[in-house]
Amino acid sequence: MISGLTRPPEALTNVGVSTIDSLLNKRLGLLRLPAPLESRFMRDHTTRRLNVTMASGVVVAFLYNWILVADAVMIPDQFDLAVMLRMFVFTPVTLLLLLMVSRLPLVWLREGMIMFSGLLAAGISTYLCVISQHPNAGPYLVSLAVVVVFSNTVARIRFGLALLLDIIVFGVFVWGALQITSAPREVMLPAGVMMLSLSVFTLYGCLTLELDERRTWLIRLRERRLREELMQANAQLNAASRHDPLTDLPNRHHFEDTLATAWQRAQTAGQPLSMILLDLDQFRAYNTSVGQEEGDGCLQRIAAMLRNHVLQPEDFLARYGGEEFALLQAGQNITHAAATAQRIRTGVEALQVPHPLSPTTCLTVSVGVASMRPDAPHATSAQLIAAADEALRQAKQQGGNTVFAFGTDG
Incomplete structure (x- = not known):
């Protein structure tokens, strides 16, 4: 597991309980907290998120090659190319990206690397379908759903990046469907609806998880601030009970x-x-x-x-x-x-x-x-x-x- 990559969080002495309460009442507003809180939130979750990313990334780098079984059935004319692209391009590139992710100091760069891996997977699948002459190539574009589901649920990238990724993947799906002129429209239309539905459902789950994660963090921060304020009040009362204000x-x-x-x-x-x-x-x-x-x-x-x-x-x-x-x-x-x-x-x-x-x-x-x-x-x-x-x-x-x-x- 990866640890020790975040600096000790600075004390947010200027963030009071009332400010946190105001944020908790704005559910969608939790997606982007005020700068000091957002920075602290990211640092507090960096190690855990990085561990999840590394573990899921290593798994997907190898399990992604199981799609070759479907490739052999759906686009057998491109199977050899699929083996080369999936096993000898996607897998080593993904492992290299994971190595880079573990060393990058900026959160947005790490998230961007994960997004790039998803786009690479989507690009490979779309390319194989577009150049294939097999009649199943058009319907097989629905395999892009794997990228959407993995990115939005398993990898759990931030909602903003997940939304951007889904838009791009769906655009790639539409582009691929238009390029494959032999694709039956009566199949491609329901496939597109399914892709869109999967994106919406998994994005909703991604959004809910991130909002709950941020809300839980704010509630814990609020509890810490309440304890700190109580301790300060007790200290002031104790000092007042032992101090003469007139003569100091x-x-x-x-x-x-x-x-x-x-x-x-x-x-x-x-x-x-x-x-x-x-x-x-x-x-x-x-x-x-x-x-x-x-x-x-x-x-x-x-x-x-x-x-x-x-x-x-x-x-x-x-x-x-x-x-x-x-x-x-x-x-x-x-x-x-x-x-x-x-x-x-x-x-x-x-x-x-x-x-x-x-x-x-x-x-x-x-x-x-x-x-x-x-x-x-x-x-x-x-x-x-x-x-x-x-x-x-x-x-x-x-x-x-x-x-x-x-x-x-x-």
Whole structure:
């Protein structure tokens, strides 16, 4: 079997489910899809169609010679020529075409080669009948039906090419009938009707098969797009549930998930884990005096300052509440965490955000610091959060703009 002849299909991210639904409602329109879809469809079916073509082509290259049995009966005066044309022209030419088909990169060229093989078979049969002097030569033109049936059903070439092939073959039949003056008209007319009927019936089957093949492919593509859109929607919902849109920081839910993971890692590694909790002093009063929009802008400035001037690559910063931020430091003891907390306090103060109701006339922050070793007996992440929260409360009680720390360097 032939395989590996198609490139990996590119993602059709610009083709939505609604576009596919619209195409599925236009049955005949499926014969020619929009360019990106048509290209993808052809590539997706290239290997399977090529395998069918190669298998059926090899079979017909040899089975076609069985027509010699009919040649011996219907046009015995041309039997020797028939042997030469069928066995030593058609068969090797068809096998050569099959070899070329397996190496051609373009789908339309491969289909064209198959069509050429059918026309060659029709040409040989017509030529033998036209030059024969036997009275059966005219009626024997009906053997062209074999080409029509094979091309439209077994070889399953695309409907457009099948239609063109049938028109040419029927034209060849009419031409041959006119050339054979001895052919009885009372026989040739029904033979022509039979040829035409065979073409119509097999073309209808060819059309139906191709439409069903395209429709099935579109339905599967639609299912894939639905799954992709669902996954994207779920990813967006998941990101939204873990992200604070105002400050562009992870939210409390994300922080707690990260803390649980960091706790397990620190427990395994035997390292300390520190948490810094900070709260803007008298921020509600600030919001009341300057307005919600200005307050939101202030939170964004604080988040940017923390992200750009305080954080280390291994630190995890999140918006913990309304005006609260939380910072997680893995592998850092209380001394290091307290130093970071002092940088945070001085960094916020250095912003010099005017706060008319503050004793310092500018916005300040209170910071609580806690550090624990997760591998210590009975230690839990909930205790670390509680310790950081208590440290923040102590900092607030001392008047704000203060750092208070719980923990040891052990």
